[in-house]
Amino acid sequence: VNTTGENEVTQATPDVLDNMRIDGDRLLARIAAMAEIGKTDNGGCNRQALTDEDRQGRDLFIEWARAAGCKIRIDPIGNIFARYPGHDASAAPIVSGSHLDTQPTGGKFDGVYGVLAALEVVSRLSDQRIHLRHAIDVVVWTNEEGSRFSPGCIGSSVATGAMDLDEAYAITDGSGLTLGQELERIGYKGDGQVALGPVTAAFEAHIEQGPILESKQIQIGVVEGVIGLIWYDLILHGVEAHAGPTPMEDRTDPWQAALPILEKAYALAAEYAPHGRCTIGAINASPGSRNTVPGRLTISVDLRHTDQVILNEIDRRFRQQVTDICATKKITYGLSVVWDMPVTAFDQKCISAVTQAVSALGYDYMRMFSGAGHDSVYLARQVPTSMIFVPCENGVSHNEAENARAEDLIAGANVLLQSCINCSAANWAEHR
Amino acid sequence: VNTTGENEVTQATPDVLDNMRIDGDRLLARIAAMAEIGKTDNGGCNRQALTDEDRQGRDLFIEWARAAGCKIRIDPIGNIFARYPGHDASAAPIVSGSHLDTQPTGGKFDGVYGVLAALEVVSRLSDQRIHLRHAIDVVVWTNEEGSRFSPGCIGSSVATGAMDLDEAYAITDGSGLTLGQELERIGYKGDGQVALGPVTAAFEAHIEQGPILESKQIQIGVVEGVIGLIWYDLILHGVEAHAGPTPMEDRTDPWQAALPILEKAYALAAEYAPHGRCTIGAINASPGSRNTVPGRLTISVDLRHTDQVILNEIDRRFRQQVTDICATKKITYGLSVVWDMPVTAFDQKCISAVTQAVSALGYDYMRMFSGAGHDSVYLARQVPTSMIFVPCENGVSHNEAENARAEDLIAGANVLLQSCINCSAANWAEHR
Numbered sequence: 024v025n026t027t028g029e030n031e032v033t034q035a036t037p038d039v040l041d042n043m044r045i046d047g048d049r050l051l052a053r054i055a056a057m058a059e060i061g062k063t064d065n066g067g068c069n070r071q072a073l074t075d076e077d078r079q080g081r082d083l084f085i086e087w088a089r090a091a092g093c094k095i096r097i098d099p100i101g102n103i104f105a106r107y108p109g110h111d112a113s114a115a116p117i118v119s120g121s122h123l124d125t126q127p128t129g130g131k132f133d134g135v136y137g138v139l140a141a142l143e144v145v146s147r148l149s150d151q152r153i154h155l156r157h158a159i160d161v162v163v164w165t166n167e168e169g170s171r172f173s174p175g176c177i178g179s180s181v182a183t184g185a186m187d188l189d190e191a192y193a194i195t196d197g198s199g200l201t202l203g204q205e206l207e208r209i210g211y212k213g214d215g216q217v218a219l220g221p222v223t224a225a226f227e228a229h230i231e232q233g234p235i236l237e238s239k240q241i242q243i244g245v246v247e248g249v250i251g252l253i254w255y256d257l258i259l260h261g262v263e264a265h266a267g268p269t270p271m272e273d274r275t276d277p278w279q280a281a282l283p284i285l286e287k288a289y290a291l292a293a294e295y296a297p298h299g300r301c302t303i304g305a306i307n308a309s310p311g312s313r314n315t316v317p318g319r320l321t322i323s324v325d326l327r328h329t330d331q332v333i334l335n336e337i338d339r340r341f342r343q344q345v346t347d348i349c350a351t352k353k354i355t356y357g358l359s360v361v362w363d364m365p366v367t368a369f370d371q372k373c374i375s376a377v378t379q380a381v382s383a384l385g386y387d388y389m390r391m392f393s394g395a396g397h398d399s400v401y402l403a404r405q406v407p408t409s410m411i412f413v414p415c416e417n418g419v420s421h422n423e424a425e426n427a428r429a430e431d432l433i434a435g436a437n438v439l440l441q442s443c444i445n446c447s448a449a450n451w452a453e454h455r
Numbered sequence: 456v457n458t459t460g461e462n463e464v465t466q467a468t469p470d471v472l473d474n475m476r477i478d479g480d481r482l483l484a485r486i487a488a489m490a491e492i493g494k495t496d497n498g499g500c501n502r503q504a505l506t507d508e509d510r511q512g513r514d515l516f517i518e519w520a521r522a523a524g525c526k527i528r529i530d531p532i533g534n535i536f537a538r539y540p541g542h543d544a545s546a547a548p549i550v551s552g553s554h555l556d557t558q559p560t561g562g563k564f565d566g567v568y569g570v571l572a573a574l575e576v577v578s579r580l581s582d583q584r585i586h587l588r589h590a591i592d593v594v595v596w597t598n599e600e601g602s603r604f605s606p607g608c609i610g611s612s613v614a615t616g617a618m619d620l621d622e623a624y625a626i627t628d629g630s631g632l633t634l635g636q637e638l639e640r641i642g643y644k645g646d647g648q649v650a651l652g653p654v655t656a657a658f659e660a661h662i663e664q665g666p667i668l669e670s671k672q673i674q675i676g677v678v679e680g681v682i683g684l685i686w687y688d689l690i691l692h693g694v695e696a697h698a699g700p701t702p703m704e705d706r707t708d709p710w711q712a713a714l715p716i717l718e719k720a721y722a723l724a725a726e727y728a729p730h731g732r733c734t735i736g737a738i739n740a741s742p743g744s745r746n747t748v749p750g751r752l753t754i755s756v757d758l759r760h761t762d763q764v765i766l767n768e769i770d771r772r773f774r775q776q777v778t779d780i781c782a783t784k785k786i787t788y789g790l791s792v793v794w795d796m797p798v799t800a801f802d803q804k805c806i807s808a809v810t811q812a813v814s815a816l817g818y819d820y821m822r823m824f825s826g827a828g829h830d831s832v833y834l835a836r837q838v839p840t841s842m843i844f845v846p847c848e849n850g851v852s853h854n855e856a857e858n859a860r861a862e863d864l865i866a867g868a869n870v871l872l873q874s875c876i877n878c879s880a881a882n883w884a885e886h887r
Binding site: 231235254265278302307323 | 703732
């Protein structure tokens with residue numbers, strides 16, 4: 024049955040499919056070629072969203088995808104859907120992708136690997152003139168990083184209805200250019216439907232961006248979900264006073280509350296180990312003079328956990344600690360939530376499809392949570408989703424020094440291929 | 456005996472001298488007139504060192520001093536010595552002064568009060584055509600504040616040999632102008648000797664710049680010395696890591712050392728209460744991103760005590776605590792001393808002269824240490840010195856809202872007058 028009009032559609036036997044492996048050399052060559060676009064002196068990449076470099080990266084992706092027999096659709100927020108046809112036109116596609124934009128001093132792998140691993144999956148199927156029952160949409164999501172246009176994950180947010188299209192268009196970069204203008208300028212403001220539409224399942228391959236797989240010497244992370252987080256701004260009010268003439272007992276020093284609050288925040292993460300996290304990344308003392316008691320301390324507090332029930336408990340207890348300590352120390356305070364991202368639990372069927380793939384391939388693996396956010400967080404709200412992690416060197420990411428081993432990148436792409444095969448072979452209901 | 460050739464020199468009887476009081480209205484009127492020069496919208500003063508406003512203030516002072524029968528000498532660093540003659544030309548002068556320069560958003564009293572109280576002392580003597588045995592040098596010290604040209608107390612430092620004249624000349628302000636250029640520009644680069652020369656004693660009246668006198672409802676502080684301080688820069692090195700994917704046990708988080716170090720620094724101040732002080736005025740987390748474990752914390756630590764033996768002990772223990780905690784927490788650190796100002800002990804004879812004056816005048820008083828630095832710190836290294844404090848509103852200084860009660864300002868000037876009388880009546884050896 025030829026349903027596409029373009030490719031001869033072959034239904035391979037299970038045995039052929041089980042033994043299919045991606046072309047590692049091609050995958051690595053494409054990662055290297057993509058890294059040439061916006062490459063930095065220190066071996067990283069600066070290919071920020073909707074810049075000329077982003078356009079070049081997108082153009083190159085489309086060239087490769089067309090060569091693999093994909094049809095290209097650009098949606099209104101600039102997400103690229105490269106569809107490799109399936110032999111059952113009534114089956115909703117399997118989606119697999121990530122992003123091509125980078126941090127200003129980013130690396131070669133974050134996002135790029137997920138896009139090119141998915142492209143390699145369809146390229147390999149195309150090499151062998153094999154089509155699965157389901158089409159595979161290789162997707163490039165717009166502006167995942169959020170470094171040029173904030174927040175991140177704008178493409179996946181708009182496609183899944185979490186952000187309004189016009190709101191997204193109006194977001195400006197540091198120089199006042201809007202996202203809408205820049206999409207148009209680089210020629211990637213598409214048309215047609217904004218919403219993602221029916222999807223069977225979504226898989227995203229990614230470097231771990233953390234140290235766990237490497238330190239445990241495990242090649243594949245089967246990702247069960249994404250850690251939830253709450254970002255707080257804690258403001259502690261003191262009274263400015265000269266460090267010399269003001270006796271200690273006459274001071275209102277916000278540090279008297281800050282020190283026990285921070286200690287207890289760290290203790291919460293420890294109490295709910297190993298999945299609790301506490302990070303104090305930013306602090307400001309005002310006026311910031313070394314011989315003046317601060318009139319104000321502003322402290323960022325980032326608390327995370329992989330279990331929503333526990334994260335709620337951490338939130339409740341942290342707030343109570345702030346209240347109690349500030350009352351005891353007679354310090355007035357403000358505590359505001361800057362961002363609250365609930366725990367994302369990935370789909371059990373998708374997790375099984377990945378686990379089955381990695382088991383059959385014989386790689387070492389572990390189940391784990393993602394500590395960083397991804398486009399898959401938004402996809403998971405609408406469609407069955409999971410992710411596949413591979414180790415990265417020293418856990419370093421968002422950094423020009425970002426690195427990953429060839430064998431791991433190839434293994435991850437093979438897991439992605441086999442996950443898609445497993446998913447397509449199973450008889451899941453489609454999801455909207 | 457007329458030793459001056461300008462004034463009729465009258466030796467008053469002890470009874471006349473005991474009953475002398477300064478002219479409070481004139482003192483207050485002069486403080487108000489000086490406050491017009493560089494006055495700010497919020498009721499304060501911006502009369503920074505060696506600006507046109509500083510020149511106007513100096514000119515006005517000299518006009519008043521000449522009217523009181525003083526001879527003016529400007530030294531090479533711009534200190535103004537207005538000499539009211541004594542009847543014994545062989546007796547080294549009593550020095551009394553302070554500074555006319557202010558902070559950018561300073562008040563009407565810091566420094567100004569000490570200059571104009573001393574001027575009032577000689578003005579009152581002049582009104583009555585009375586001369587003490589000793590000449591009185593009313594001194595305006597150059598650039599006490601240190602806000603335009605850093606450090607502070609440059610005039611008194613140079614005059615007492617603590618700073619080299621050429622080094623002082625070369626100091627630049629924020630726009631690159633040198634102190635030497637600016638002294639010349641405003642016409643206050645004098646000539647003659649740099650060194651202070653023989654002095655019998657030095658007294659400086661000042662607002663307290665702290666809350667102690669006001670809160671205890673005491674009118675006069677007899678100042679026994681100036682608190683010693685050590686300013687440290689503590690740098691704690693961590694390893695930058697993403698707040699999400701990095702497990703707590705894989706982190707090198709400088710906060711793990713910072714929290715106990717700061718707690719123990721505050722505990723040191725408490726252990727050596729009431730004269731111990733600990734202030735954490737400035738802190739920087741690098742890179743300062745809320746979802747990144749800081750790679751570096753830079754913290755200013757200001758430790759003070761009025762007893763040098765205890766300050767040495769605080770220094771020793773603080774260093775040991777930093778070493779021990781960083782070793783336990785496996786955090787590398789750097790600890791540098793930015794400034795080490797030893798405790799200044801004022802002269803017992805001067806303290807007695809002031810105590811005797813305030814007792815005779817019947818004001819409430821207490822002995823106390825100065826928590827802030829003053830020109831008297833440098834004078835005290837060479838000549839018998841003490842200070843007289845009066846309360847200021849809410850202990851506020853270095854602020855446009857700086858305020859003091861008329862009755863306290865008048866009382867302090869009377870104490871200064873009687874202290875000079877007591878000092879001159881006593882038969883102290885002169886000091887070089």
